[in-house]
Each structure stands twice: as structure tokens, then as C-alpha cells.
Ligand SMILES: [Fe+2]
């Protein structure tokens with residue numbers, strides 16, 4: 631894969647100048663172009679790069695909240711590496727769950743679209759790509775020793791059913807959910823790939839590069855779909871959307887950026903260390919707000935930020951004034 635991460639950024643910003651139908655044409659074209667779409671079992675060299683759980687490349691770096699704590703640094707090397715690998719595998723399992731909800735929602739959305747339309751075609755390309763991502767994540771998690779999907783909180787499971795229904799009943803809210811799941815992860819993966827001082831395991835690097843390449847299209851589609859649809863909404867739905875967005879985004883961000891409860895239990899991470907690493911760590915809080923920068927900017931552009939919703943963004947700790 632030759633494209634650099636910065637080049638991928640350019641692709642997204644060029645897309646923002648397109649009309650929606652022009653964008654759909656371009657996304658459909660890229661989705662079938664060699665070198666722009668990938669297969670989990672053709673394009674990832676699984677057997678060339680076996681996973682050794684004690685490999686120092688799995689260790690958390692200081693930029694990760696937990697990696698910077700004295701508690702983590704006092705662990706033996708093999709525990710530090712194993713904890714880092716388990717953290718990655720468990721995020722992939724959560725990603726697998728999220729992508730399952732996303733695919734079900736996209737298929738619901740597709741039932742509202744006319745046969746032969748460019749949007750219907752693109753939605754199916756996205757479903758296919760998400761299925762490939764889910765295969766990659768599951769294969770990685772299995773090879774890392776995480777054969778079972780962690781038990782998800784009941785709230786997440788019942789919430790996921792509501793999200794799938796929402797894709798038909800209130801698709802604007804569904805696409806906010808999509809951005810909440812995709813945008814912060816995309817941001818974190820790009821940041822990791824840009825870093826020159828961290829050696830990434832080649833398997834993980836390949837997975838991340840494939841993911842950011844295809845996510846650029848998904849994000850572009852979701853943003854432009856919202857830009858086209860939100861202005862057509864009435865006042866009531868707009869108000870619901872302005873309140874729903876920070877609630878959904880806050881929930882998604884927390885799930886993806888902190889170690890899961892299961893991982894905290896497995897490694898006996900003390901509650902005080904979790905607070906030091908995440909909740910009471912201004913650097914982490916700032917990075918969580920930065921990861922939401924693009925989606926926050928979009929919400930502002932769509933007129934979804936008002937005094938009440940701003941209070942919710944702040945309460946969920948995903949607000950930053952800097953770039954607004
Ligand atoms: Fe994905």
C-alpha cells in the first residue's frame with residue numbers, strides 16, 4: 631500500500647467540495663478500484679507475522695493514559711506487553727460489535743432506497759467493507775488469544791437494537807452514531823500511523839492502513855449524507871438530533887478509548903490508577919475531545935450546537951473551544 635496517511639487526508643477534503651451525487655460516483659468507483667479496496671485474507675499477511683504476546687512492540691506508550699502511569703511502568707515487561715496486546719484485541723472486539731450494528735443499520739437504510747440508485751450501491755459497498763474489517767478484527771483477536779467476544783453490558787446490547795431501528799425511523803441520528811463509532815477511531819489510527827518514534831507490529835500496521843483507507847470513504851459518505859439531509863428536517867427532529875448527538879458521541883468515545891471493565895478486572899488495574907490515567911488526566915481528556923474534533927465541527931456546521939446541547943457536550947467531556 632503506497633498511499634501515505636496525509637495523502638488520505640487530502641482525499642477526504644477534496645471530497646468535501648463535491649456535490650452529493652458526484653461524491654457517490656467517486657466513492658462507488660474507489661470501492662472497486664484495485665489498491666483501494668481490500669480482502670481480509672488476501673491483503674493481510676497473517677502467517678508472515680505471528681503474534682508473540684511478549685513482543686515489546688505491544689507495550690503501551692506514554693501517550694496512552696495508562697502507559698504513562700507508574701503502576702503500568704512497574705509491571706514486568708511480559709505483563710506490559712500482554713496488557714497492551716489484550717487492550718488492542720479487546721478494542722477490535724468492540725469494533726467488531728460496533729460494525730455488526732452498523733451493518734445491520736445500513737441494511738435497514740438500504741431498504742428505503744430505490745433499486746439501481748448510486749446510494750444503494752454505495753451502502754452495499756460499505757456493508758461489504760465492514761464485513762471485511764470484522765473478519766480482520768476477529769482473526770487478529772483470535773490469534774491474540776481473545777477467542778470469545780467479551781460480554782457486553784446489557785445496555786449496549788439493547789441500545790444496539792434501538793440503533794438498528796433508528797436507521798429506518800430517524801436515519802440522521804443513525805449517521806451521527808456511525809460517525810461516533812468511526813471518527814474517533816480513525817483519528818487515533820491516523821495519529822498512531824503518523825508517529826515516527828513508535829514501532830508498530832507489521833500485522834497491526836497493515837490492518838490499520840487498510841482500515842483508514844476504507845474508513846475515509848465511509849466517513850465522507852456519512853458526513854455528506856448528513857449535510858444533505860439535516861437542513862430538510864423540521865424543528866422537533868433538529869432539536870432531538872442536537873441533544874442526541876453529544877449523548878451518543880460521549881458514550882461511544884468512552885467505550886473505545888478506555889480499557890474495558892473486563893480488562894481492568896483481568897489485570898487488577900486499581901481504580902485510582904484508572905482515574906489517574908483517564909478521568910483525572912487533563913491530557914487524556916483533551917485528547918478525547920480532540921478525537922471528536924471533526925464530528926463536533928460537523929455538528930456546528932449543521933446548526934446542531936445550541937446552549938443546551940453545548941452543556942451536554944461539556945458534561946460528556948467531549949467539548950473543546952479551541953477550533954470552534
Ligand atoms: Fe470498519
Ligand SMILES: [Fe+2]
Nearest residue numbers: 760812845848
Ligand atoms: Fe466504516
